[in-house]
Amino acid sequence: MEISYLEWNQGEKPLLLLHGMADNALVWSSLGDYLAANYHIVAPDMRGHGESSKPERDYSFESAIADLETLMDKLGWSAAHIVSHSWTGKLAAIWARQNPKRLRSITLVDPIFIWKMPKFLKLTFPLLYSVLPFLKSMGPFATYEEAEQKIRQLSQYKNWSSIQQQVFQTGIEQKPDRSWGSKFTIAARDGIFDAVMQVPGFITPIDIPALFIQPEKGVNRQNWQIQPYKTNLKNLTLKKVPGNHWPFLTKPEEFNQTVAEFLAEQK
Template identity: 25%
Template sequence: MNLLSRSFRRAASALLVLLAVQGTAHAAGAGAIQSHNAEVNGVTLHYLQAGEGDTSPVVLLHGYAETSHMWRPLMPQLAGNHVVIAPDLRGAGQSSKPDGGYDKKTLAQDIHALVKSLGYPKVKIVGHDIGLMVAYAYAAQYPDEVDSIVLMDAFLPGVGDWTHVWLLRDLWHFHFYGETPLKLVDGRERTYFEHFWNDFAADRNHSVPEADRQFYASEYARPGGMRAGFEYFKAFEQDAKDFAGFAKTPLHMPMLVLSGEKAGGQFLIDQAKLVDTNVEGVLVKGSGHWLMEEAPEQTMPALVAFLNK
C-alpha cells in the first residue's frame, strides 16, 4: 500500500511539473511578439502581433516620433487574454509611404482594413498622440465595431476649443513641410526629434530611452519617412473638418483618457466628454507627453485593467 501511495505521489508530482512547464511555455508563446506585413487599402502595413484569446483583439496605435515599437513593453501584459496588434501607421516605420492619405480618417480606414483582413469583427482600440486621432476616427466611422477606446495625451483637432491646446505652443512644426524643411532634417533626424522627446517630457532626462531614440531616428530616416511624418501635421486642417463632423454624433462605448499632468492635462479629458458619453479620465501624475516611457508604473496597469474589463 505504501509503495502504491509513493508511486501515486510521484506520478502526481510529475504531472504537476509537466503542467507547470506547459503553462509557462504557453504563456511565453502567447507573449511572443511576431512581425508581419499586410497589403490593405492600397498600402503595405507592417504590424506586430502577440497573444491569444476569445475577446476582441486590442489594436495599439503609435504617435509621431515613434512607431509600433513603443508598445513592446505593454504587449506581453495583454497577450494572455487578448490578441494584440500594433501596426506602423501609413508613412511610419516599415509601412509604405505613399504621397497622400495622411488625414486621420484615411489612416483609420487603413487600420480597419487590416483588422478585417485578419478576420476580427470588433476591436478594443488604443492610440497615443497621432495614434489617438486615428483611434477616434476609427471609432467614429465604425462605432458598432469598437468595444472600447483609449485616448492617450494629445488632442482632437476640430473638437471644442482645440486651438488652445497645450501642444499648440509648438505650432511651427505643424507647418514644417516641403522642400526646405526636408533638406534641413536630412541626416539630422535625431536632432529634429530630440526637441519632441525632450521638450514634451516633464523631465528630459526621464523620457524616451536612448536605445529607443536611436531606433526611431533610424526608422524615420528610411526613404520617405520624414516627408510622410510631416504629412500627419499638414493634414490637421482636414482632420479638424472631419472631426467636427464626427463629433455631431456622440460615441457611447467606454472611453479611457490618459493625459499627462505636465502635458495635456485636463484638456483632453474635457474634449473626450464632447465626443463620448461614457468617459473615464485619468491624469497621469508627474508625467509629460510620453506616458509609456515617463510613467509606465501608472500607465500600463491602467491600460491593462481597462482593456481586461
C-alpha cells in the same frame, strides 16, 4: 498600401495599439509585454511612419481607418479594443462615430485637436513645425551622434530607457544625402495636420466604452480641454497618471496598470 506591425499573439482578445504623430509601433513595447498573456495585440506603424508605406498624398482619417480595417480583416478580427495616443485619439473618436461595430472600447491617451480647427490656423503650421518638440525629431541631422544628442533632450526620451533608445533607433534612418532623419515623412506630417484641421472629432454622442488618460504633465491640463470628451463620450472613464504626453515611455508601470484595469472591466 503595406502596413508594418508588431504582434503579441499569446492571448485571444483583439487589441490594437495606435501610436501618435512622428512615433512608431515600438512605443507600445512595455504595454504589449504587460498585456500579452490576455490579448492578441497588434501595434501598426501608421501610414507615413516607420516601416509602413509612405504615399506622397492622402493622409485623411478615412484612409488611415481603412488601413486599420483592412489589417483587422487580415487578422480575422470583426472588432477590437483600441488604445490611441495624441493624433490617433481623434482618429479613434471619428472611427467610433463612423463604424462603431468595429470597436469594443477606445482608450484615448492625451488626445489632441479634437475639434475642427479654424482655417486661419493653417498659416501657423510652419511655425508649429519648428517649435513642437516631437517634430524636432524629424531632423535633418549631420550625423547619427548629433541626432541622438538632440533627441535625448526631448521630453519623450528624457529617461533614455532601453525602450526609448529602441524607439529612437527604429525611427531614424540615413538619407540619400548621408544626413540622418526620421522615417516619418514631410508629406505625412503635412497631410495629417491638414486632416486634423478639417475634420471634427465629435459631431454626435458616442456610446462605446471610453477611457481618457490624462497625464499630469500632458497637454490636457484644463477642464475646458476635457469637457468635450465628458460631453460626447457617454460611457467615459477618466484617469490621471504620472508622466508627460508620452506616459507609456516615461512612466510605463502606472500607465500599463491603468490600461489593464480598464480593459479588464470590458466584456
